[in-house]
Amino acid sequence: MSASTVTxxxxxxxxxxxxxxxxxxxxxxxxxxxxxxxxxxxxxxxLQVIGQVQREYGIRLPDETVADADTPRALLALINTSGQVPQTR
Incomplete structure (x- = not known):
């Protein structure tokens, strides 16, 4: 998982x-x-963009929260805070 911040x-x-x-x-x-x-x-x-984020950054984004991120600012906030949570399967 990457520790990078998505800009x-x-x-x-x-x-x-x-x-x-x-x-x-x-x-x-x-x-x-x-x-x-x-x-x-x-x-x-x-959905395609979220898939790319998950592949490139190893970040698992919950579907229900992604739907609420309707602007780039909201999506970046979600991505960059979710990046601190380990992906589980």
Whole structure:
């Protein structure tokens, strides 16, 4: 498991890699508090991103809490606090 903090730059990279980037949306802009819906990412796209986060960082994210993280700021907070919890299976 990685002890690294996931940054907005990391998250926007994963959004682009997993689900592309909607035309007219600038992920390099001030998007911390913009909803994923407004950024063009639906629930399927977010599942792909969450899967990538889990693979790259070894972080287990509970499905019920991920659904509540509707902005990059909320998702980063969830990722970076969940990273302290060991993954169990």
């Amino acid at each position: 907005l730059t990391d998250l926007t990279r994963m959004l682009r890699e997993s689900a592309g980037e909607e035309e007219g949306v600038d992920l390099d802009g001030d998007v911390l508090d913009v909803s994923f819906d407004e950024l063009g990412y639906d629930s399927l796209a977010m």
